[in-house]
Amino acid sequence: MSNDPPGFELPLRLFLGFRTLIDALHVELARQGHPDMRPLHGFVMQAVGVDGTTAVELGRTLGVSKQAAGKTIETLERLGYVERARDPRDTRRKIVRLTPHGLDALARSARIFDELRAGWAATLGEDRLRALEADLRRVTPQDAFRLDVPGWFG
Template sequence: MGADPADEAPPGFVLPLLLFAGFRAFIDEVHAELARQGHPDLRPAHGFALQAVGGAGVTAGELGRRLGVSKQAAGKTVDRLAGLGYVERVDDPADARRKHVRLTARGHDVLARSAAVMESLRARWADALGEGRLRDLERGLRTVVPGDHFRLDASNWFGA
């Protein structure tokens, strides 16, 4: 009897496609739930930008560096997020000639909601895969992903 074809390793291109499909499914579910919770205009690229703004806020130039985009592109992102009510521009406390971008109450709200939704989705994945298998997957990915694996410039990398 021959080996079961299902036991053979798939071609190398399958792994990144599965990882991306899992990422996409996870993020799509996050955004669908955020839309139901009152944030229908938020897009995945906005999530990266809101994370890059963070709790302390940033200048547009620093936001651009964190996202891997030009200061002008960061400014457009800030304009969009400000228009949606997630960030605001205020005088920079260190230099009144510069503007500082910080999260609004709505920005803090959506980050808190997205964290809760992600916890819920992780729990669903743990139910589907088993907690041990999911932890093994997370540990394995930490082993092979470079130390700067939480780069926020992913939307720029995809050409968004």
């Protein structure tokens, strides 16, 4: 009889770790003035980036339809995180770009993630956390920052 945990526990624990970090992030973001931010919004805002994007490109990056991307853009626009504007390179195209409020949310998110990582380091020890991060890098693709999670879950 093996003392190894069942194979299904590994993905569930990895997801639970992700969920724990994301939930803590959003509690702190709400406290810092971004109560309407949702996990999906972070993926979308990262995909919009500092240069902006179109709804079609956004949908492709997120792995969702143009319509789904458009609905999320509408929500983020209503909340003040993005705005639509004419593309200065091609006035027939509309681009979505981050507003100062959106840029503030991303900057705060980065700082909060650093604080959350520091909390894990305090709990596990810096050496163990670095080893965990190194091990995860070894078993995951190098293009680790894929933004198509919304489409993948759909």
